Amino acid sequence: MKDMIVNEFKEVAIERSDYPPEKVKQILANETVAVLGYGVQGRGQSLNMRDNGVKVIVGQRKGGKAYDLCLEDGWVPGETLFDPEEAAAKGTVIQYLLSDAGQKDMWPKLKPLLTKGKALYFSHGFSIVYKDQTNVIPPADIDVILVAPKGSGTTVRRLFLEGRGINSSFAIHQDATGRARERCLALGVAIGSGYLFETTFQKEVFSDLTGERGVLMGAIYGLWLAQYEVLRAQGHSPSEAFNETVEEATQSLYPLIGERGMDWMYANCSTTAQRGALDWFKKFRDASKPVFESLYESVKTGEETRRTLEANSKPDYRQSLEKELKEIAESEMWKAGAVVRGLRPERQ
Secondary structure, three states: OEEEEEOOEEEEEEEHHHOOHHHHHHHOOOOOEEEEOOOHHHHHHHHHHHHOOOOEEEEOOOOOHHHHHHHHOOOOEOOOEEOHHHHHHHOOEEEEOOOHHHHHHHHHHHHHHOOOOOEEEEOOOHHHHOHHHHOOOOOOOOEEEEEEEOOOHHHHHHHHHOOOOEEEEEEEEEOOOOOHHHHHHHHHHHOOEEEEEEOOHHHHHHHHHHHHHOOOOHHHHHHHHHHHHHHHHOOOOHHHHHHHHHHHHHHHHHHHHHHHOHHHHHHOOOHHHHHHHHHHHHHHHHHHHHHHHHHHHHHHHOHHHHHHHHHHOOOOHHHHHHHHHHHHHOOHHHHHHHHHHHOOHHHO
């Protein structure tokens, strides 16, 4: 364990070394982990656990790309691959990794299979925190735990294969067996976490929904698009506008910020860039902070989840989603991006 103190706020990070392979195997020796759903998180986490020697089975319905991917990855029908309900019945730990809307839909079928002593595992606090909308209320005699990797399942798998680890949050919502914490942390390391930081289901989902709508995806794309459109309106070419907006950020600055921090970046750029950044960052903060405050309130009140569940439960959801994504893919900025990326030396 490692103590972290920032401005007198103390946290304790659980390190991978606190749960070496033999300890993880000992804790999980009598467990069968049933992973329900083979989306990006289900795939990454299940493969990492399997490679770490954990007994894993997957619950995925026949038909479709996800089932075909299960077969490609070596899951064997009738041995390690089952329908979700059968996998849940066989599992002692149920990793509930369906989409949030999917979790709501399957809950009436899953709940009777959660017998005494099992553990129900989430990677997102959505269904538990917004139980008034999802009706996901676990039985009192099971453990309810969470491990939330701070990245996509693709990243979880890639970092694991590189011998690295992703940072994750963990939380204990219900400890019926007295073993919820050790189960949670052993699973957290088994799925590929390098460090684990304790939180609550509520704090995890509030920060996660705010982050993905904010600087992780929604806000950053909004800022990129605004700058790109201003540059184009002022006569800059598509490639120049894209390079100065996205390419330099993702290929040069962001990796360095991730490695060294923004303070290092400010201290190690040209004096002209330094002066401009110092003069303008507070203006962007002041302009965007009210939007973030409104966003957080929408998350806190449950408005974001209501809209998400309503949209994602519609019969034509996939068609509507594909239409929205197509509009982004066919926008000039991302057409320019495809051309610029294709010119990178490693792609030649």
